[in-house]
Amino acid sequence: MGRALIGGLIGSGVPRDAIRVGEAIEACRTTLARELDVHASPENHAAVRDADVIVLAVKPQDAAEAMRPLASQLEARRPLVLSVAAGVRLRSLAAWCGRGVPVVRAMPNRPALVGAGVTGAFAPAEVSAGHRALAERVLRAVGGVVWVAREEDLDTVTALSGSGPAYFFLLAELMEQAAVRLGLDPVAARTLAVETLHGSGRLAHASDGDLSRLRAEVTSKGGTTEAALRVFASADLSGTVARALAAATERGRELADEFGARR
Numbered sequence: 217m218g219r220a221l222i223g224g225l226i227g228s229g230v231p232r233d234a235i236r237v238g239e240a241i242e243a244c245r246t247t248l249a250r251e252l253d254v255h256a257s258p259e260n261h262a263a264v265r266d267a268d269v270i271v272l273a274v275k276p277q278d279a280a281e282a283m284r285p286l287a288s289q290l291e292a293r294r295p296l297v298l299s300v301a302a303g304v305r306l307r308s309l310a311a312w313c314g315r316g317v318p319v320v321r322a323m324p325n326r327p328a329l330v331g332a333g334v335t336g337a338f339a340p341a342e343v344s345a346g347h348r349a350l351a352e353r354v355l356r357a358v359g360g361v362v363w364v365a366r367e368e369d370l371d372t373v374t375a376l377s378g379s380g381p382a383y384f385f386l387l388a389e390l391m392e393q394a395a396v397r398l399g400l401d402p403v404a405a406r407t408l409a410v411e412t413l414h415g416s417g418r419l420a421h422a423s424d425g426d427l428s429r430l431r432a433e434v435t436s437k438g439g440t441t442e443a444a445l446r447v448f449a450s451a452d453l454s455g456t457v458a459r460a461l462a463a464a465t466e467r468g469r470e471l472a473d474e475f476g477a478r479r
Contacts, residue, residue: 337355
């Protein structure tokens with residue numbers, strides 16, 4: 217996700233020499249230098265020196281180790297810390313970053329890799345409007361941004377948009393497999409499934425977002441779509457989706473508790 221944000225920022229006009237990266241793995245530093253032409257240092261202290269915004273893009277279990285050694289440096293300048301480390305809560309981040317350091321949490325999703333992501337974000341009341349705008353500018357480099365009212369809403373954001381691409385891929389995969397069983401050529405089935413997934417997303421994005429209306433416009437009374445949707449309804453697809461998102465939300469809360477316990 218850090219790499220996606222770097223690419224998005226460069227694409228949006230941020231100069232490469234304004235971006236510095238702390239990366240412990242030498243092979244990753246070499247790749248960043250070669251493919252994105254940005255400076256990557258093995259030393260986080262050097263990477264954050266004089267920074268206005270610091271993006272924490274590490275695995276959740278590595279967040280404390282990355283931030284604790286920087287606390288005195290951050291307290292001295294108080295840059296914005298924008299965390300995209302999934303599940304790591306503000307109380308933990310604040311403890312690691314030091315007193316008075318503004319922190320924003322964000323949950324981008326995987327389509328950010330192609331500039332088509334969407335991010336759920338939360339800023340506590342003490343974060344200034346200027347810092348909030350700065351966070352949004354960074355996040356919009358890879359797609360849309362939706363601010364949520366409560367930090368705990370980010371667990372549901374993770375279940376909906378963070379994990380959501382996998383749900384759509386699964387449905388498209390199952391449609392492909394069913395079409396092959398019905399006799400369609402496998403290559404044709406895959407192409408049709410992938411292109412339908414892509415086109416439907418573009419159609420929804422270009423509309424007013426009324427998903428119920430979009431579905432109704434495809435569904436002719438007594439037609440093929442209605443027949444298929446009737447099968448989904450009889451199998452309680454609505455209840456299945458609700459239970460799936462509830463399970464993902466709960467798992468997100470469990471993981472957040474686990475990461476917070478490692479302070």
